[in-house]
Amino acid sequence: MKVLFCGDIVGRAGRDAVTKNVPRLRRELGLDFVVANGENAAAGFGITAKICAELHNGGVDCITTGNHVWDQRDIIPYLAQDKRLLRPVNFPPGTPGWGSNVFETARGHKIVVMNVMCRLFMDAIDDPFRAVDTELAKYSLGRSAQFILVDVHGEATSEKQSMGHHCDGRASAVLGTHSHIPTADHWILPGGTAYQTDVGMCGDYDSVIGMKKDVAVQRFIRKIPGERLSPAEGEGTLCAALVETDDKTGRARSIRPIRIGGRLSPAG
Secondary structure, eight states: EEEEEEOOOOOOHHHHHHHHHHHHHHHHHTOSSEEEEETTTTTTSSHHHHHHHHHHHTTOOOOEOOOTTTSSSHHHHHHHHHHHBBBTTSSOEEESBBBBBEEEOOTTTTEEEEEEEEEOOOOOOOOHHHHHHHHEEEEEEETBBBBEEEEEOOOOHHHHHHHHHHEEEESSSEEEESSSSEEEEEEEEEOOOOOOOSOOOBBBBSSBTBOOHHHHHHHHHHSSSOOOBBBOSOOOOOOEEEEEETTOOEEEEEEEEEESSSOOOOBO
């Protein structure tokens, strides 16, 4: 299988980068499935039902989130009914929505997408490792699922790397989000799991993690409340990871970064 995972979508620039490029990439690369993290898609904070529809119409099959999932309060009832929009699986029991789901591709293959949030320098939520173990126990890679993808949403590189090794051999790919900066450590772990600490963001990189740079810089310099952060509006870069697996085993054959448009050097 060929699966494309797009990093955090930030504002209109990020949405445009995804909806402009994903349909073409689906055709040219023969993609079976596309996942994108959309937790910053609504002006940098959260996501809306309208934006979900925009991304789905633009070729995204499943949308993951993270710590900003609740920023747009109207999303709560929508999230409780649309299984294509995931929130972290380690939120407490009773939280609306789903942390993972099984999808079927056009070729009839099963793909599991799982969204988990780390705890270091993040919100105090349930143990992400235990939550992932519970979900992974439901599936047999290469048998009941041909592809298992874990979006690990976290601040600390050590915690995300630990999750990658913890899932090695049980998931097809463990791909990091949240820092909005693409890391250069894409590789296949010894057990066959594709890994990257952070895929990067889909958005305008002439910014501070997607937000207008002047306002963000002044917050560090002055240390007093100022203008509200808002997304940078220049041309966005699509940052993604392309993972190809063996259909029989579900293990990764390759992982490579995809970078298109905007300020960053192209890749893929």
